[in-house]
Amino acid sequence: MTFWIVAIAIAAAAGAVLLAALLKVRVADDDGGVGLYRDQLAEVARDRDRGVIDAAEAERARIEISRRLLEADRARAGAAEGPGRGPVLLPALLIGAAILGAFAAYAWHFGVPGYPDLPIADRIARAEAVHADRPSQAAAEAEAKGSLPAPATPGPDFLKLIDRLRAALAEKPDDVTGQRLLARNEAALGNFAAAEAAGRKVIDLLGPKAGPNDYASLADTMILATGGYVSPEAEALLAKALALDPVNGTARFYMGLMWAQTGRPDRAFALWRALLEEGPENAPWMREIRPRIAFLARAAGVDYTAPPAPDAAPGPGAADIAAAADMSPEDRRQMIRAMVERLNARLADEGGPAEDWARLISSLTVLGETDRAAAILAEAETRFAGHDADLAKIRAAAVAQPGGAPFAGGGTALPGPDAGQVAAAGEMTPDERRTMIAGMVDQLSDRLMSEGGSAEEWARLVTSLGVLGETARAKEAYGKGRAALAGDAAGLATLEAAARAAGLAG
Numbered sequence: 001m002t003f004w005i006v007a008i009a010i011a012a013a014a015g016a017v018l019l020a021a022l023l024k025v026r027v028a029d030d031d032g033g034v035g036l037y038r039d040q041l042a043e044v045a046r047d048r049d050r051g052v053i054d055a056a057e058a059e060r061a062r063i064e065i066s067r068r069l070l071e072a073d074r075a076r077a078g079a080a081e082g083p084g085r086g087p088v089l090l091p092a093l094l095i096g097a098a099i100l101g102a103f104a105a106y107a108w109h110f111g112v113p114g115y116p117d118l119p120i121a122d123r124i125a126r127a128e129a130v131h132a133d134r135p136s137q138a139a140a141e142a143e144a145k146g147s148l149p150a151p152a153t154p155g156p157d158f159l160k161l162i163d164r165l166r167a168a169l170a171e172k173p174d175d176v177t178g179q180r181l182l183a184r185n186e187a188a189l190g191n192f193a194a195a196e197a198a199g200r201k202v203i204d205l206l207g208p209k210a211g212p213n214d215y216a217s218l219a220d221t222m223i224l225a226t227g228g229y230v231s232p233e234a235e236a237l238l239a240k241a242l243a244l245d246p247v248n249g250t251a252r253f254y255m256g257l258m259w260a261q262t263g264r265p266d267r268a269f270a271l272w273r274a275l276l277e278e279g280p281e282n283a284p285w286m287r288e289i290r291p292r293i294a295f296l297a298r299a300a301g302v303d304y305t306a307p308p309a310p311d312a313a314p315g316p317g318a319a320d321i322a323a324a325a326d327m328s329p330e331d332r333r334q335m336i337r338a339m340v341e342r343l344n345a346r347l348a349d350e351g352g353p354a355e356d357w358a359r360l361i362s363s364l365t366v367l368g369e370t371d372r373a374a375a376i377l378a379e380a381e382t383r384f385a386g387h388d389a390d391l392a393k394i395r396a397a398a399v400a401q402p403g404g405a406p407f408a409g410g411g412t413a414l415p416g417p418d419a420g421q422v423a424a425a426g427e428m429t430p431d432e433r434r435t436m437i438a439g440m441v442d443q444l445s446d447r448l449m450s451e452g453g454s455a456e457e458w459a460r461l462v463t464s465l466g467v468l469g470e471t472a473r474a475k476e477a478y479g480k481g482r483a484a485l486a487g488d489a490a491g492l493a494t495l496e497a498a499a500r501a502a503g504l505a506g
Contacts, residue, residue, distance in 0.1 A: 015096065015099055018091075019091075019092055019095065037066075037072060040065045041066065041069070044065065045058070045062075126263060127263035127264045130262045131262040131263075131264075134231070134232065135229075135231065136231055136232060137222055137226065137231040137232070140226040140231050141225050141226055144225070148190070150190070151189055151190035151382045154189065154378040155378075157371070157374055158374050158378050161371060161374075162189070165181060165185070169182055173201065176205050179199075179202045179205065180198075180217075182194075182195075183195045183196075183198035183202065184348065185375060185378075187224060187382075190382070192221060192222075192225035193225075195225075196218065196221050196222060196225065202214055212240075212241040213250070213349050215238070215240045215241040216254075217250070218237050219234040219237040219250075220254070223254060230254055230257055230258035234258075238251045238254050238258070249283055249350060252275055253288070256268040256270075256271035260296065265299035266301070269293070269296045269297055269299075269300040269302060272292075273293065276289050276290065276307070277307060281353075282355075284350060284351025284352060285351075287353070290306065290309060293306050294306065335469070336363070336367075336469050340360065340363045340367065343359065344360055344364075353390075354387070354389075354391070355393060357380040357383075358393050358394045358497065359503070360373075361376055361377050361380070361394065362463035362464070362466075366468060377395075380394050392493070392497060393497040393500065438468060444457065444460065444461050445465070445473070448461055448484075455485055455488065455492070455494040456494060458481035458484065459494050459498035461477045462474050462481065462498045462504065465477060474504060475504055478495070481495050
């Protein structure tokens with residue numbers, strides 16, 4: 001209330017000063033020259049007395065000036081009888097409107113009436129207090145328990161794989177690769193305590209050789225366990241990751257989140273802006289930063305426009321395609337396997353958009369590694385929980401396991417090899433197995449081209465041909481599938497998702 005009293009008093013005083021100056025000018029203007037002529041009469045009298053002019057000349061001057069004085073006085077009297085408030089009233093109204101406009105702009109746009117004064121020094125001090133006194137990891141996990149989203153329900157085959165992994169690590173706990181895999185999959189199942197234990201085991205085993213991603217991954221698990229809250233313990237791990245790698249994306253993202261949670265949007269904005277502008281667009285933090293960066297910029301007091309998001313999903317470049325065209329089928333498959341492994345490593349370390357996860361799942365399936373594909377599908381469904389559009393893309397690309405058993409996450413089983421073919425595949429070399437897969441893809445292609453089929457089968461053909469590097473055939477299958485499914489909106493959506501995962505649709 002004190003602020004408003006002082007502000008109103010200052011505004012009233014300023015308005016009064018302006019009006020007083022205006023009235024003074026108007027009074028001076030309303031004289032009409034009477035004062036000037038009177039001064040001239042007095043000057044003529046003084047000149048006559050000093051002998052500057054003679055009496056006759058002085059009299060003539062006095063008569064002329066007196067005539068002008070009478071005319072000026074009559075003109076002033078006439079003006080006084082007419083309306084005289086207009087010239088003052090309009091400026092007074094304008095001054096009042098300006099004062100009221102200033103108060104309105106403060107109340108509804110620029111200011112927060114009733115909010116106490118909060119200098120930057122006080123805000124920083126409060127933020128430091130919040131940062132120092134925030135809850136611990138254990139307290140945050142206890143508070144978040146029961147409110148975390150339920151993880152995706154995995155299939156029985158995936159659970160068997162995890163049980164085997166747990167048993168193997170119980171016998172050989174020093175297996176760093178196994179512990180890393182266990183940490184990822186326990187987190188995907190929502191077993192955050194077990195995932196954290198495995199992550200800490202990795203760091204203990206590596207000792208001074210532990211890398212920034214090891215610390216950042218453990219911090220990521222701890223933050224997921226609290227529902228997105230960055231505890232002091234998680235912050236310490238992020239600081240270690242940044243000490244080893246100052247540009248580690250995961251650590252910078254979560255460190256920015258921590259500063260946003262503790263009242264320092266200026267620091268959060270600096271970190272997130274750099275991540276947004278550096279890219280790549282398929283980095284996992286992009287979909288979190290992009291919709292929030294404008295609000296964070298306003299909170300930091302920065303006028304900022306984010307760069308537009310690119311439309312195209314990443315895929316092989318023109319050089320890769322040209323090189324693949326000159327390869328033998330076997331060399332092409334080897335190149336594709338190397339690309340799949342690179343994609344898998346990137347998604348494991350950094351994450352990525354739904355299109356990349358779908359591409360990895362379908363690629364592994366076509367290459368015959370259905371166990372890995374099932375595990376990655378379960379992890380992807382956990383990561384994208386609550387994002388229905390992304391989950392639809394991933395599930396559309398999840399091709400059935402051999403024998404017709406669907407992956408975790410459901411879906412209609414697609415035709416696959418029978419038990420005899422599966423048993424025979426177990427005795428094959430990797431090259432023979434890939435040849436068998438290529439033959440199965442050819443059989444599926446021949447049947448769909450001649451007889452047609454379901455949307456899932458067209459999607460399976462498109463993704464399979466894309467993974468095998470037969471881009472021209474994949475595009476042809478995509479076109480024929482669209483024609484065959486014309487009028488089937490759901491089927492076209494399934495095919496479109498598969499085409500995106502294969503890098504065919506923009």
